[in-house]
Amino acid sequence: MDFKSSDTIPGPRAEDHLPHTATAAVKIVIVGGFGVGKTTMVGAVSEIKPLTTEETMTQAGIGVDDNYGSETKTATTVAMDFGRISITEQLVLYLFGTPGQERFWFLWNGLFEGALGAVVLVDTRRLEVSFDVIGRLEERGVPFVIAINDFPDAPGYPIEDLRAALDLSDDIPIIKCDARRRASSRDVLMTLMRFLHSLAMTSTPA
Amino acid sequence: MTPPQRRRRYPKEEPPDPPGKGGEDGRDTSGDQDGKHGTETKPRKNPERLYTITGGDEAGDRAALDLVTLIVARADVPPPAAQPEQSALLRLCTAPLSVAELSAYLSLPFSVVTVLLTELLAAELVQARAPIVRQALPDRSLLEAVMHGLQKL
Numbered sequence: 333m334d335f336k337s338s339d340t341i342p343g344p345r346a347e348d349h350l351p352h353t354a355t356a357a358v359k360i361v362i363v364g365g366f367g368v369g370k371t372t373m374v375g376a377v378s379e380i381k382p383l384t385t386e387e388t389m390t391q392a393g394i395g396v397d398d399n400y401g402s403e404t405k406t407a408t409t410v411a412m413d414f415g416r417i418s419i420t421e422q423l424v425l426y427l428f429g430t431p432g433q434e435r436f437w438f439l440w441n442g443l444f445e446g447a448l449g450a451v452v453l454v455d456t457r458r459l460e461v462s463f464d465v466i467g468r469l470e471e472r473g474v475p476f477v478i479a480i481n482d483f484p485d486a487p488g489y490p491i492e493d494l495r496a497a498l499d500l501s502d503d504i505p506i507i508k509c510d511a512r513r514r515a516s517s518r519d520v521l522m523t524l525m526r527f528l529h530s531l532a533m534t535s536t537p538a
Numbered sequence: 539m540t541p542p543q544r545r546r547r548y549p550k551e552e553p554p555d556p557p558g559k560g561g562e563d564g565r566d567t568s569g570d571q572d573g574k575h576g577t578e579t580k581p582r583k584n585p586e587r588l589y590t591i592t593g594g595d596e597a598g599d600r601a602a603l604d605l606v607t608l609i610v611a612r613a614d615v616p617p618p619a620a621q622p623e624q625s626a627l628l629r630l631c632t633a634p635l636s637v638a639e640l641s642a643y644l645s646l647p648f649s650v651v652t653v654l655l656t657e658l659l660a661a662e663l664v665q666a667r668a669p670i671v672r673q674a675l676p677d678r679s680l681l682e683a684v685m686h687g688l689q690k691l
Binding site for chain 2: 342343344349350351352354355356357358359377383384385386387388409414416417418419420423424425426428439440442443445446447448449456459460462463466467487489493494496497498499514518521522525526528529532533
């Protein structure tokens with residue numbers, strides 16, 4: 333690998349350094365289809381400019397039989413944007429915006445398994461894009477809330493119609509939001525945290 | 539106007555998945571709306587999966603690092619013998635930084651950064667602060683701390 337001199341490597345700005353007291357981090361995953369506003373939401377609440385981590389995905393090439401014996405593996409780079417919120421001097425929250433396709437989820441170890449929970453960001457113009465994502469989170473037992481990114485020209489379905497369409501039980505919060513706005517995106521995260529808290533209250537023996 | 543209707547991939551009356559499913563490998567993709575996902579994810583030969591399963595100990599090749607494991611350099615100045623990538627990494631984490639941030643700033647894939655960090659951890663040049671992961675019974679005080687932090691945004 334041709335690696336540039338370390339002097340030229342960009343690092344965090346001085347104000348982006350975490351305090352030395354930072355001892356633990358938690359993460360929340362924002363998942364949704366392409367263009368639904370995941371990075372916008374991350375950027376709206378993050379204290380740092382959203383960053384991008386990459387992973388390479390190797391997959392068998394198409395038409396293996398035609399190319400028998402030749403190199404048919406191709407590497408695809410998959411990117412994931414993320415942001416950060418310092419909660420206390422000790423605790424840091426990271427937000428990852430990840431594509432809905434499950435095959436990406438393996439690339440980053442424990443992306444969902446270790447997360448506190450997930451926000452499914454939905455564009456009602458393409459509601460069906462979120463169907464698979466919701467099914468996968470249910471299968472994995474990852475607690476999630478639904479955030480409807482309220483695009484101006486999107487159909488304004490009533491929440492209860494959306495709940496029926498998404499086949500979600502009454503306890504799963506559905507909230508409309510404007511992912512560009514910090515307060516609105518913060519409210520989505522608060523909704524997720526309150527939901528997780530209520531799960532913790534009900535699952536703990538009295 | 540009515541929205542399109544999601545169909546559950548598993549009918550509710552179906553028995554739960556057998557234990558030891560081990561996550562996605564045993565996943566029934568027959569109901570997958572996009573069948574190619576199943577065929578693409580089945581032959582899992584990439585080292586990431588091996589590492590995920592073994593936790594790095596058995597394979598002895600990578601430390602168990604999460605995207606949000608915080609990395610801190612143990613010394614202010616990298617040793618002169620360090621490789622350029624390692625020196626860059628050590629300079630970045632004089633203050634705590636997550637593995638994800640290191641990957642972003644170095645423009646290196648997450649898996650490559652974990653390999654570099656495994657060497658640095660073995661050489662005791664960096665310290666890893668493990669993330670708090672979701673438990674079967676979530677820690678209420680942790681959730682309350684996060685809520686309190688978000689309210690200040």
